[in-house]
Amino acid sequence: MRYALVAASLLALAGCQSQSGGGAGAARDQIRAVGSSTVYPFAQEAVGLFTQANPGMKAPIIESTGTGAGMKLFCAGIGSQHPDIENASRRIKKSEFEQCQANGVKEIVEVQIGLDGLAFAESDKGPGLKLTTKQVYEALAANPYGKGPNKAKTWKDIDPSLPAIAISVFGPPSTSGTRDSLAELVLTKGCESDPAMKALKDTDEAKHKQLCTQIREDGAYVDAGENDNLIVQKLIANPDAIGVFGFSFLDANRNALKDVPLNGVEAQYETVANGSYPGARPLYLYVKKAHVAAVPGLKAYLEAFAKNWNPDGPMTKRGMVAAPEDVRKTNADVVANLTVMSGADLK
Template sequence: MKMIKTIAMATVASLTLAACGADSGGGTRDTIRAVGSSTVYPFAKAVAETFTRSNPDFGSPLIESTGTGGGMKLFCEGLGADTPDMANASRRMKASEFDTCAENGVNEIIEIQVGLDGLAFASTQGGIDMNLTPEIVYRAIAANPYGQEQTAKTWSDVDPSLPDLPILVYGPPSTSGTRDALKELVLIPGCEGNADMQALEESDEDAFERTCTELRSDGAYVDQGEQDNLIVQKIQGNENAVGIFGYSYLEENLDALQGLSMNGVEPTYENISSFDYPGARPLYVYVKKAHLDAIPGLKAYLTQWTEMWGKGGALSKIGLVANPDDAMARAMAGATQYATITKADLTGESEEAAEEAAS
């Protein structure tokens, strides 16, 4: 009976996806496919493993760590079996990505804020220890801090109160949502307090963006790729190294790593959930509504998220910080009622204003 049920579901999926994906090559698939953020990856993987154990009739979901930007690109290529059903993201979808999705026929997108994460700065236990600020981090790793030549070799060159040790930071690549969070939560705040940068933002926004977010390439900042576990390994092997990654990786490795304070606030579960820690950020899952009935188990997989993301739930044990009540209500609506978003939701404009701007 289970075999017949599975075959029947696969047949429905084949017919439905062939219809909705005709323009993208059609094809069939009877397992869920999700791409995207390396930060969301361990949570999505844990949900997938629990889902597989609880739902043996369905295939095991395929979860790929491609980085948020790379995942969005794949997600927005179109509908059909040869495109992902879901995109995991460590930042909110950009309006430009929403436009790309729409151009390729992905018109109904479900947004689910699955929880919160922190952008953690850490070192190995007993290694370099500092109280950082956004300004310190910016001045240490920017390619041209405040438009000037980058000359800092040691942390004490940045601030005399810091250790006289070489600057060595392992962090995320430009395609990662973690890099986007680093820009938005730390680098730009550390840069924009400067009067010259405030003037530059008003006169040349692109130049301001470059000056405030481009990172040095002389070896002091090392792009370690999409696998945050590699950053953990690197800083474990060098007591003077600092790593930047999602809070979940710090929590998973507290026996070996120590978090570095930001503005005097430690990266802890409580400080992130209250947004007292400057590196706190929401995490998202995006779903193609057109795939909900086409891919066997997709709705059940979303339900599995809701059973694991609460405070004290299974995902909290591996570092996910539960949503505040208002965000949780919106997330539940997305995961169970399949509410979709508009471009206006992403830009903060009214729908009328967004339509007028597009016309």
């Protein structure tokens, strides 16, 4: 009987595919997720937990595409040629949600799986930089405070108290949720240290966004792709450089890297958990409810997160920071009930 139900569900998914104009293709018996490189190791941890608990099922396929690129794939439609899950290092944007709705992805389940920190790191042989959000903004902005193209070559050009070493930052591409977090949590905060920039948001939001978040393209900031391990290797090879990536990658490489404190706060499990670290951020899964009945094991895969995201659980041992207890309970209920998000509060 169970196999008959699975077969019927797969036929239903194939039907969704044809109705959404997706073209030919066989229904899937394997979960497919796309999205964030930051969430990727936690998604892979869930794969291991899922396959242990469900030995007869195929292991889910997880692709590290970056949050932004993953959202485009996720929101392209319903059907077996489209992914079931989007892993995200930021919340879905209103524009992305609307694109999903327009393409027939009507019922989306939003699950906050835990916390992460946007970490700044250097080689353990590095100069021991300590930065503020204001200094990071002035070093990386294309047009700091709207006063003209960024001419700063060294950190000392930004602040006389900093060393005279070249500004060299390896970070995520524009398709990455980590890049969005860099813009929102660090660059914008640094930009708004100038009262005129803070006031600009109320009078010209588009110009505010451009001046506060556009990153220079003269080589001071290097797009390292969706490969955080590559950034780690770049830092080891370039002791004066800084890398920007998820906290878990810093935590996993503390034998070779050291933290660059931000506003006097180091990226540690405790500072991310209590929100005192400026780069703390939530991590998400987005799931197509229409696929749950059609793709075998999809809900069980979500449960692999919910059962193991507690402090001292497998997810935190992998580097994720556990969300507060009330957040974990709320999101465990979301998984249990497959609660559909409304999207009303998105930006």
